[in-house]
Amino acid sequence: MNTTKIIRSFSTKAPTFELPSSFKVMFQGPPGVGKGTYASRVSAALNIPHIAAGDLVRAEIKNNTAMGRDMQAFSEKGQLVPDSMMVELMAKRLQQPDTKDHFLLDGFPRTIPQAQMLDKTVGLDLVLNLIQREDILISKIASRRVCKGCGFNYNLADIRVGDIHMPPLAPKVPRRLRQVRRRALPAQRRRGIRRS
Numbered sequence: 001m002n003t004t005k006i007i008r009s010f011s012t013k014a015p016t017f018e019l020p021s022s023f024k025v026m027f028q029g030p031p032g033v034g035k036g037t038y039a040s041r042v043s044a045a046l047n048i049p050h051i052a053a054g055d056l057v058r059a060e061i062k063n064n065t066a067m068g069r070d071m072q073a074f075s076e077k078g079q080l081v082p083d084s085m086m087v088e089l090m091a092k093r094l095q096q097p098d099t100k101d102h103f104l105l106d107g108f109p110r111t112i113p114q115a116q117m118l119d120k121t122v123g124l125d126l127v128l129n130l131i132q133r134e135d136i137l138i139s140k141i142a143s144r145r146v147c148k149g150c151g152f153n154y155n156l157a158d159i160r161v162g163d164i165h166m167p168p169l170a171p172k173v174p175r176r177l178r179q180v181r182r183r184a185l186p187a188q189r190r191r192g193i194r195r196s
Contacts, residue, residue: 029130032140053107
């Protein structure tokens, strides 16, 4: 069964089934395989939480919490955030009311202790292990970019190998223009320039 094709086709169409009473799903696979992309599409289609471990870490750092400052220190040293911190962060998120019956996990667990914590506290209904050829993963990872202004992730790779076609994921021009305008507006006001 080609899970990637199922998720890709599902993510572009409205769901035609009733959501089960419990739908706790984990997306796993190597970096660059598309866990976040597929999880975000399924999340939007089903209107259920997409819990990305990386997003939780970035939020802690951005909010300058005590844990966030510790996480930032590890990140600046090129080290992974310790399991104990990731487990605490994820446990806190999974206790929120919106995750009681439905969620999609992306980027967690990454280690055996994290997996053991998840197994003890949350029963998963489905685990999707996404796979891809290593040369394609390397191309995708090497072509990733992040907008420093808005944080949007995009990819310059245009992959065409056999029946695999992954066009570049370019930044949305209107989004980028709005972001540039927001940054320019204060300077324009100081100079008396009016936007038309």
